[in-house]
Amino acid sequence: MRNIKLVLQYDGTNFCGYELQPGKRSVRGEIEKALHKLFKIKTRIIGVSRTDSGVHAIAQVVNFKTTNQIPTKRIPAALNSCLKDDIRILGAEEKGKEFNSRYAAKSKEYEYLIFNGAIIPPSVRRVAWHIKYKLDLAAMKEAAKILVGKHDFSSFCASRSDDKNFVKRIYKLSIKKRKLAVFSGEKIDLVSVRVKGDGFLYKMVRNMVGTLMEVGLGNKITSDIKNILYGRNRRLAGRTAPSHGLCLIKVHY
Amino acid sequence: MRNIKLVLQYDGTNFCGYELQPGKRSVRGEIEKALHKLFKIKTRIIGVSRTDSGVHAIAQVVNFKTTNQIPTKRIPAALNSCLKDDIRILGAEEKGKEFNSRYAAKSKEYEYLIFNGAIIPPSVRRVAWHIKYKLDLAAMKEAAKILVGKHDFSSFCASRSDDKNFVKRIYKLSIKKRKLAVFSGEKIDLVSVRVKGDGFLYKMVRNMVGTLMEVGLGNKITSDIKNILYGRNRRLAGRTAPSHGLCLIKVHY
Numbered sequence: 001m002r003n004i005k006l007v008l009q010y011d012g013t014n015f016c017g018y019e020l021q022p023g024k025r026s027v028r029g030e031i032e033k034a035l036h037k038l039f040k041i042k043t044r045i046i047g048v049s050r051t052d053s054g055v056h057a058i059a060q061v062v063n064f065k066t067t068n069q070i071p072t073k074r075i076p077a078a079l080n081s082c083l084k085d086d087i088r089i090l091g092a093e094e095k096g097k098e099f100n101s102r103y104a105a106k107s108k109e110y111e112y113l114i115f116n117g118a119i120i121p122p123s124v125r126r127v128a129w130h131i132k133y134k135l136d137l138a139a140m141k142e143a144a145k146i147l148v149g150k151h152d153f154s155s156f157c158a159s160r161s162d163d164k165n166f167v168k169r170i171y172k173l174s175i176k177k178r179k180l181a182v183f184s185g186e187k188i189d190l191v192s193v194r195v196k197g198d199g200f201l202y203k204m205v206r207n208m209v210g211t212l213m214e215v216g217l218g219n220k221i222t223s224d225i226k227n228i229l230y231g232r233n234r235r236l237a238g239r240t241a242p243s244h245g246l247c248l249i250k251v252h253y
Numbered sequence: 254m255r256n257i258k259l260v261l262q263y264d265g266t267n268f269c270g271y272e273l274q275p276g277k278r279s280v281r282g283e284i285e286k287a288l289h290k291l292f293k294i295k296t297r298i299i300g301v302s303r304t305d306s307g308v309h310a311i312a313q314v315v316n317f318k319t320t321n322q323i324p325t326k327r328i329p330a331a332l333n334s335c336l337k338d339d340i341r342i343l344g345a346e347e348k349g350k351e352f353n354s355r356y357a358a359k360s361k362e363y364e365y366l367i368f369n370g371a372i373i374p375p376s377v378r379r380v381a382w383h384i385k386y387k388l389d390l391a392a393m394k395e396a397a398k399i400l401v402g403k404h405d406f407s408s409f410c411a412s413r414s415d416d417k418n419f420v421k422r423i424y425k426l427s428i429k430k431r432k433l434a435v436f437s438g439e440k441i442d443l444v445s446v447r448v449k450g451d452g453f454l455y456k457m458v459r460n461m462v463g464t465l466m467e468v469g470l471g472n473k474i475t476s477d478i479k480n481i482l483y484g485r486n487r488r489l490a491g492r493t494a495p496s497h498g499l500c501l502i503k504v505h506y
Contacts, residue, residue: 009374181433183502184431185312249436
């Protein structure tokens with residue numbers, strides 16, 4: 001039995017998310033369909049991040065087992081020919097039989113983009129949250145420091161979660177301005193929230209971003225973030241940031 | 254009668270183009286509908302570039318006449334509230350009564366993006382032409398020089414055009430590599446073709462890019478470009494590059 005690791009990208013806009021959902025178009029469903037077409041037998045994949053509907057990925061990692069003898073380097077092109085252009089397999093690698101994309105991951109990195117201004121350019125509408133009122137980035141950076149480290153993140157976990165261990169370690173949580181240029185003439189100022197951690201609870205990044213946004217808008221202050229974190233109660237945190245601003249950007253093994 | 258100039262952006266993917274077409278969603282149609290909603294009377298707009306279906310714009314310019322007394326600075330937000338998010342009015346300005354967005358333009362600039370590699374990232378699939386075989390950029394740059402200057406561009410004009418004057422002046426035609434970063438972790442290498450001219454025939458930029466691409470692929474050489482240009486016959490030129498790689502980036506008045 002061969003164990004194949006794939007790295008893939010997708011624009012999350014037209015997916016119900018990573019996980020299978022009856023009657024809906026999921027990332028996992030599309031890849032498993034492509035594998036079925038290629039190998040003629042049902043093949044199950046394991047993904048490192050079960051991204052929600054609308055969430056993007058530039059480096060999702062999955063693995064699957066197969067007895068098929070197709071050369072590894074031919075797998076990306078073969079699968080891509082069976083997939084729509086909003087999802088692309090970038091690379092394939094044969095791993096040892098013990099490799100599991102989810103459990104082998106040491107840490108994951110996400111980026112959340114915010115457009116902070118009056119009129120959001122159409123070119124970033126699918127990748128950035130539009131916040132019209134001016135954000136206090138210094139206050140957000142200060143508040144973000146509270147969340148770095150090993151904590152019980154219950155307050156940032158969505159209620160329908162099946163998570164059991166709420167203690168996670170956040171290695172890095174940076175907030176900075178960056179420019180995005182889709183076309184030459186267009187330099188768009190965005191706010192980028194990057195977070196790296198050893199694991200994430202259901203909707204944790206979006207709940208963290210939504211809460212930090214409240215700080216940026218002056219509705220909450222740094223000590224509120226402490227109370228929210230230590231209160232270990234989802235009802236204490238701010239709103240959930242919308243999914244389309246989020247992207248899985250790296251998985252470290 | 255007030256004469257208002259608007260600058261606007263759009264993602265061309267879901268438009269039939271700038272011009273009205275029966276039963277289809279056009280840029281002009283959407284803006285005229287929004288103006289009708291706002292002013293309660295039919296208002297006609299004049300646009301500087303009649304972009305085709307799929308072509309994007311980050312600085313399309315239109316103007317319209319109205320007796321309505323809404324403050325100019327309130328116009329963008331008022332119109333945007335009536336428009337879908339793939340089109341945004343960025344600014345409005347009151348001009349003298351003689352101003353005509355089309356005839357007052359001194360020059361226009363377009364950018365055409367190409368992704369030159371095996372697997373195109375989903376994030377650029379709507380803004381870049383995917384060319385798998387390696388392009389010879391040096392040969393393309395050399396050939397591009399032939400097209401700069403004042404010429405009869407009949408060979409690059411699509412046949413169903415109603416253009417009458419085929420002589421246009423190309424001020425600049427540059428071909429260079431550039432990086433595009435949609436998400437932090439993702440730096441995508443693209444080829445950018447930028448062209449600035451005092452006017453363009455129907456599908457002229459796309460025909461120029463399609464022909465230069467043939468040079469990049471080794472199917473044509475620089476002397477062929479001379480023969481095409483001087484032959485003044487559309488059948489001589491290469492294919493028409495697809496619309497989604499093209500963007501109107503600047504209009505000079």
